Amino acid sequence: METIITVENGNTLAALQGFLKQLLEHGIVDAIVAPLRTPSGTVTPALVTRSELLNAADPLAPVLTGNSATLAGKLSVREPRARVGVVLRSCEIRALVELVKMQQASLDSLTLIALDCAGTYHVPVFQEMAQKGEALWQNLYKNAAEQPEQSDENLRAACKICEQPVYENAPIKIKLLGSDLNQEIHLELPDELGAQLEYSPATENGRQNVVEKIITARTTARDAAFTEIRARLEGEEGVAGVFAACIRCHNCMNVCPICYCKTCVFKSQVFDHEPMQFVEWAKQKGAYRLPSDTMLFHLTRLNHMGLSCVGCGMCTEVCPVELPVGMVFRAIGQRLQATFEYAPGRNIDEQLPLITFKADEWTEVGE
């Protein structure tokens, strides 16, 4: 059911915290995962069991220190498990749905609380802005609603082109778009839960319209960004040029919510070749790039997880040499996903394309 929490004295955050506290206090969940303000002023996800600590919860802080799908997976993958409410943005839920398909998470014990997202900042950018006391989320949600085509230059590249700012298929939705957040927050809850918490039904706000406008603007931005990166990939520079500065630190893989394998070949000793083997290869090409197998790393990762890439951009976020990893993965991922008519995170019942098949497809590929 659609309902409204009233914001008192313009304190939107307190209203939101109040709702999360209710979930704990009424025993709807045993714990809640939400971003918490630290005493030093930054934000980090935490698993909260004591409701007064939710006074530090700040789901509105426009920053993603990691894709929390990974955390939700760790909290749900095995029995016994507690009932945990997880406050997540759209890209995090989509990654979580992929993890469920990969049997790295379970929705049985999780209550998804989907937060409408207006975009996030790179962590250091966020910290700097926050220290200056700027009204970060207030401006973001206002601008997203009023002039969606004018994206905030400081947002992460992934967010500027994110055409899935809301996740509709969650049991609890915190509908931040389309209302004056100084007055009220729209919520969508399962009917029984709404009744239990004694909320009264409300009519929908102008969210749909705002969401559509954002999607249109972001899709345009996305297509422009894809055209740009594809021109680089297909042109003189090529994929090797785009990744020329890669030091194969694996940061991009380590933060990727989709890359869960514990025995990843790139973390093994497979590429610790014999010293003379390197020399052999150097002789073949005249020179051999070191660290070796960098292109192999990226192309293999694309093959292994590209169909499930949700475009959260966490990989770009952590790349020490600031390569557009996420943009490459999204642009290639988009074509790959289109080939298999697959949208990662859309629907839990859609099978991962590479574990299924039809007998009579692509007959021209294998002859």
Added chain:
Amino acid sequence: MTENNFEPRIIAFLCNWCTYTGADLAGTSRLQYPPNVRIIRLMCSGAVDPIYVLKADLAGADGILIGGCHPGDCHYQEGNYKARRRVVALKEILKDAGFDESRVWLRWISASEGTLFADTIREMTAAMKELGPNPLKEQWAV
């Protein structure tokens, strides 16, 4: 012309139960086919991780052949069907990354089809000659 002198190198990942045996049959039947192919035996076409194909391609192999049992005949029921999907994905990624995906072939050749194996190698060698050397052979930064 140098083009004509170019001898492509083809790496073939062959399923033990069908194409590898087919290649063996071609040999024991003394069928003539170009010596351009290096064969790697695997237990199923479904065991060919894209990383093998990529490693060969990036190292400069001119052609990469994956050979499996005909649809419906895989000893592990569905390995070849899944291999086909992986090859579709791999080719899409190669193309999008700016590489020539036509260097990667997937073929179904059974244990009794020695002639088809020899024909396939002949056909692929000719096609790769036509295509010219894999440019990645010369690119140290890849």
